[in-house]
Amino acid sequence: MTESLAERAYGALCAAIAEGELTPGQRIGETTFAAQLGISRTPIREALQRLARDGLVTLDARNGAKVAELSLEAIQELYDLREILEGSAARFAALGATANDLQRLNAILIKETEHGDDPAALAKLNKLFHQALCEAANNRYLSSAVATFSTTLLLLGPTTLAAKLRAGESQAEHRAIVEAIGEGDAERAESLMRAHIRRAREIRIAMVLEEGLGISPTSIA
Amino acid sequence: MTESLAERAYGALCAAIAEGELTPGQRIGETTFAAQLGISRTPIREALQRLARDGLVTLDARNGAKVAELSLEAIQELYDLREILEGSAARFAALGATANDLQRLNAILIKETEHGDDPAALAKLNKLFHQALCEAANNRYLSSAVATFSTTLLLLGPTTLAAKLRAGESQAEHRAIVEAIGEGDAERAESLMRAHIRRAREIRIAMVLEEGLGISPTSIA
DNA sequence: TTGTCGACTTTTGTATACATAAATATACTT
């Protein structure tokens, strides 16, 4: 048993939320889930607390955990913050990226062109790109914050559809950002990254509005 | 029992760290603490996990929890991030603060002038100021991030000394920031807040270097 | 004297048992 049961429970719940098996607003009973996974409540509780920290579930006092609901406002706030954080990450990366960092980023860019027709692979590479860029910024707290709020976005479901529609654009933007970082142009790197996040936000908002039913009436207010 | 034992344990540990009763690097045994507080290990574990999330303790696998040690580098990274986050908060506040928000901020400014000779009160008002400003930015995730990373700074001990030395300056800077927000000048509000954080960072770094022994040899590297 | 092997002790991870509070359903009264 290399990984603790609590971590597995966390992973299972995380995946269930990302896959849409657990829908926002749905209640998660500790006992129920423990039985489903065949383990006791203790690691489940630990997992739920981590999920609450990541914003994926809300812990109503005495009433257990619910999968969090993201209002349209909350989504906007989340993207506002991503723009700030990842924009700053790009700036820092431009100022201090090592040759190694750049190599990693370029390797990801190449793989993106190679897998241009595989939405799932692109989604994974996209995640890797943003992670690698954060690490190039060389600020552990910044990385941690970006990771947390990216996790929160799992609530909105997979981005594979958006990746398919926007694959080319997105990759071009990635390349431009890495280029600016390589040249040490902090101003341009930040500006490009902010624009990149804004584009992603627009697509996301459009998707959410189109679904329409993905958001409960009360959470639109 | 209005607040859970886990919350009380969290508060107790938090306070112990802030007061310096638990020094960085010191190990925290679950059993020991449970005995000290007269409760079982379960709520202790919950509290330790929250503390780990706040960066106040590190959970070495299989080796329990230690009070986190902040290297000089980590402190710099923390202030870099505060500059980004609170600078953005000031910008957003300038763009969207309500009359109510401004009233709250001004009320705090007045109290600061009234308690100019009480370092403890000033430290509390300073915290309130930054909180109120974050809330004026009207972004729940931004507020959450600022709160988290401010908590991490508890590791460095109280700022009352710095408050005493810098009381006048700091208050003047607060006033200038609120003024810019009141005028809706986002650019100036962000710029002033960033400078404010940079000043606080300088003082803090100076304090840490002066203490010298507050940081373990290995963590300076 | 030093190094290594082994038993012991301590600590975390997990399971389970118990108490308390909330939600629900049922029965009784008006």
Add this chain to the structure above:
DNA sequence: AAGTATATTTATGTATACAAAAGTCGACAA
């Protein structure tokens, strides 16, 4: 028939018991 009160059930919060793993101390051998 409807509303209220009470009992039952179910959920969480906490405690404790148990198991496995890691560190520690000691003994024995070279």
